[in-house]
Amino acid sequence: MGHKVPMTIATALHQIQNRQLILPAIQREYVWKPSQVIRVFDSVMRGYPIGSFLSWKVLPETVNKFRFYGFMKDYSAFDNRHNPVIDIPADREVIAILDGQQRLTSLNIGLRGTYAYKNHGGWANKPWSYPERRLHVNLAEEAPENELGLKYHFQFLTKDDVERAANDPNKQWLPVPEIFEASDTSAFIQLLARHGVGNDPDASALASKLWEAVHKTASLHFYEEDDQDIERVLDIFVRVNSGGTVLSYSDLLLSIATAQWEGDARAAVHGLVDSLNQTGNGFNFTRDTILKSGLVMADVGDIGFKVRNFTTANMAKLEAGWDAMSSSLHVAVGLLSDFGLSGGSLTADSVLIPVAYYVHQRGLDHSYRESPKTRNDRETLRSWVLRSLIVRGVWGSGLDTLLRDLREVIKSQGDSSFPVVAIERAMSVRGKPLTVTDALIDDILSLKYGKARTFAVLAALFPHVDTRNQFHIDHVFPATLLDKRSLRREKCGDGTPRFTPEQIDELIDRRDRLPNLQLLPGLENIGKSAKAPDGWLAEEYSQPENHSAFLARNALPQSLPSSVTEFMSFYDDRSVILTERIHDLLTSHVPDPSTTDTTALVDLDEELAEGDDSD
Template structure:
């Protein structure tokens, strides 16, 4: 291993775009975010060292035994999150990057590419959820937020966001455009003049600093490994990747599987399956490759833990052998969760899919299990167990591998006749993850809020008759829009109750699950008014009222607190029965009252 002559960023990236530098399959995926990229560029512009790089000179005879990947240029979290596979011509060697892939990919994106990540709260399927952004430098001003510790104002913007308003100077300079400047003198002056920022010494300095950092200075120090022994190279790789963003064992598993699978490309298989279970067939989940890999270990019957000692050739052969079964089981499990009404927003513990997939595999069921009438009781049992496990705090947290292993042991013995709820819950209890509930937990659940992590699961337990395969929304019975101080005062709510009403608005007793279309139609109507208009007969309306514990529904909002207390009592009774909690001494089950609506 020898130290090499340093290179500039431009020289290093040019080698990447000439396909002279590639990534070995043992490299992890790109994991840096926009702020890490910005800090890297800021450091380089300030002349700070950014660490050395480690490259591996792969001889032709060695190169043919390994899989290599190109560097990612245009990152898109949904459509293009992974680097593409590279082709090394027969008889040719290459240079593989062992350490520095995250930094080099970041610089490649900053100068040549773009970054598109999902907007917060946007749906994965939305065409506007992933705005394509490129890195821009503010050449007119320094950062406004001093706490960020940045000297230069660097931001990822869409081109539209970076464009100036009419009549204003064009202050945002696309970082990659520095490669188009002919020199660091007159060319910069001309650029500033064209942007309406001429005669600005500070603007010139900022653009000059960028030019120097990318094209003149040589901060890219690197060592070159020439050894062709793959075991030694792997040892070096693991050691040098112990810093920075830690290399997870799942990354190593996937990397080693890539080279050890005989007939399938592990990386491509895992990537495509992650994409398929998350977005195909109307599904909207956020399962990760880690979860897919752990599911594969579970179904293969090997140790579930991500340990180096598990990355044996025999274990990888077992995982590859059951991969088609793993794929089918995970796809069915994801569809089943979708039918239970879950998506990326309300599935609070992704790990629940692992025992579900293992059960479907062990049971040997096909797609017919998902909708056949004869399997309805079993699906109901599975649904109940899944929901209870998501409602109970701490089930899918610490000690996950132990829990999954014990559930797998039970399912491997008892799955043939249907989902063995009692046996599974006994195994969970032995791992300290009992699904029993206390009365105090019921009180806590009744105080869950709109949009909370467990709110959907609790509502689905309260009202099990709903067909959750259709789209249901968490809905405020008394519309949220009515709970402003001004509106409450206007309808006659006493001043001393207004804050109390607002506090109660988002809590569980004022929530229900409502079909998407009905929720849109309801909008901000008061519940009594909406029920009168939404159902064709009084009998249908009364059934809806009884099924949803809406007895004694007031016509207006002034009696909301009384309605809230009454419904809270009814929900407590329902949850107590649904979750198997003995009734408190003296507690009684309320009897539904006739509906009173405005039209009557």
């Protein structure tokens, strides 16, 4: 490994532009935030070193063994986050970056391209929430006081941002890409004149400092590896990528898969993740979960994200079964959506893995989600999924061991139905029983409105809820009647405050906890609005039998509160009812196998299929 002659930033970017400097497929993608880009440019302006770079000279005979990508130039968090694939002629030598991609990409974006990130409060799924921004430097003054210790005022701006600052004497924004485009002294002088700062010594000095840092100062130092042994290069890559924005295990797995698959592993994985996350109301699955699912479904012995597991043989298994695994994952995510879960309520993504393995093992397709013949099995699966999400810690520590155990149970006993009895037994052995404790009940009853785990718990507790339809979490006693201002206005007959400050705090705290929450169909919840529950129920369910059925369905006491003075009593009564229901739902149904009729147990689990979710 040798040290190359230092080069200027402009030289490096021209090599990127001409595809002489490229990225091997083992590289992760661009992950830096705008603030990190700005910090690099501040360091460049100040003459600070921005670290050395490690490159790999790839000879023509090695080029066809790897897939290569170009550097990102116009990044968009909405629809352009993936590096472009490039084809390298077989007779061409190239230089691939092993370490320093994030820094070089940041320089490329700042000096040649754009960065589109979401406006604060903008819609995540709307393109107009991600306006195109170019990096600018303020020639009027240095950076305002800041916690990052930045000296120079760089900022990503839209055209509108620049226009709005046109009359601000403290803002003279110069687009940084124009510095790169001014490749010689003459072009730079014309640039200053065009922006009207040619006769401003301070502004000219700032612009000159940046121009010289880009075009004149040989600040980029490269170490170059010329060995063509891919295993050696991969080892170097792993070692040097242990710092900075740390290379995750899934990044590494994807990198190695991309290098070893005949197809485009990166495109396959990214495409699958994006597609799965668009299911139903949307999910937030990561590459980690999807790749771990792949290792489990490929029956790789050790499913841990460890370098020694990323063998050619394991990658070949993953690639050979990828299409079938992708189909199984689509069915599994569809089932989770059917169970009422989404990115906002699924708090343990790993629950997907055993569901996907069960689907994969049985070769199930989307008809399983709708067929009357599979209804009982779906309800059993739904019950288990949601109950496993209620109990804290099931999908935490010891995950790989648990997943291997569940895989073995499903493989040996899941040919015709979901083996819930054997699965819960295996979980109990691992110290993860789906059983009730006083601490668990207290934990569940203390769940608050707005928390992801709350929806799943409510769905688990109330079997009448068809979670494929839109349900809202509703305050039984309206939250608007339990706000601090309203409670302070409550008076006794003699005009004194009805509640002390401590009582008000307790009322407000209980207002948002589980005993005051229920699931209502969206339109019904909107219609209920801020009506007191006793009046609303009498109005909506005037027939006695319908009235009683609603109370039973939602585990509500026979008497509902009509005013805040009755709220605490109602809260305590419903806590008792919910405690009984939690016991019924979570009490273990995994008896001694020697005296158990498995079919009967599965039927019992079906009766308890009420759904649930985790924190």
